[in-house]
Amino acid sequence: MKKIKIYQVDAFANKLFSGNPAAVCPLDDWLPDETMQSIALENNLSETAFFTKDKDKFFLRWFTPKVEIDLCGHATLAAAHIIYTEMNYQDDNIEFNIKSGDVLNVHRDQYKLSMNFPAYEPISMEQNFNELYDALGVRPSLFLHCNYGLAVFRNEEEIIQITPKFNSLEKLRYNGIIVTAPGNDVDFVSRFFGPKLGIPEDPVTGGAHCELIPYWSKCLNKKDMIARQLSKRGGELYCSYLDDRVIIGGKAITYMQGELLLNNIVSYDK
Secondary structure, eight states, X not given: OOEEEEEEEEESOSSTTOSEEEEEXXXXXXXXXXXXXXXXXXXXXXXXXXXXXXXXXXXXXXXXXXXXXXXXXXXXXHHHHHHHHHSOOXXXXXEEEOTTSOEEEEEEETTEEXXXXXXXXXXXOOOOOHXXXXXXXXXXXXXXXXXXXXXXXXXXXXHHHXXXXXXXXXXXXXXXXXXXXXXXXXXXXXXXXXXXXXXXXXXXXXXXHHHHHHHHHHHHTOSEEEEEEOSSSOEEEEEEEETTEEEXXXXXXXXXXXXXXXXXXXXXXX
């Protein structure tokens, strides 16, 4: 019987049941894409990470319950955490090769893992805010776009009060909508909604901070910042802006481990 190890990790978390849970599957060889997509759907977490190792190189992919995605922060953090805690990896740096051709570096500093990701510069969009107002129930003061839509609000309280209409969000042309504002006791706060990706609200979104960090670094005139994502589970991120790259740091903790029994993929309709 083919057995594959699987772990569930709370990323950007100092304790269990906080941060963003991700599933992690170390593989000897890639599974068929449809099998990995089915595993991600079965897990029903915002992302499942799959990685392989060839000599000294790691290769990493991520799937939501609906689609494979190009970049994911918290599941990268979760994968690095498993490599250190379960595979006895000794080097303080891990390089993940991803499908886009980019290489993501994760650095270990005691219990904190810091990811070196590409920076995405959001561009201000001239548009009617009526659709956003209908979807979010609050009108942003500014809207920008890069990988995701980025709606800027005046304060943390406005972000907390947002109760989105997910059907309306899904009709927008953006794969995800980030909402953000200055924080009360951190540099900035955010939430992330991605119903098109099968993620109504993501607990903590590392990839969204590839846009948030450049934006807030310029607004606040700061290179190093602390951010908080205001989901129900919540999570803190340690951020730095390096012009064309960003550093996104946090902690992780393993919640669960088990095995996938893939030989059980059979039909009983006989």
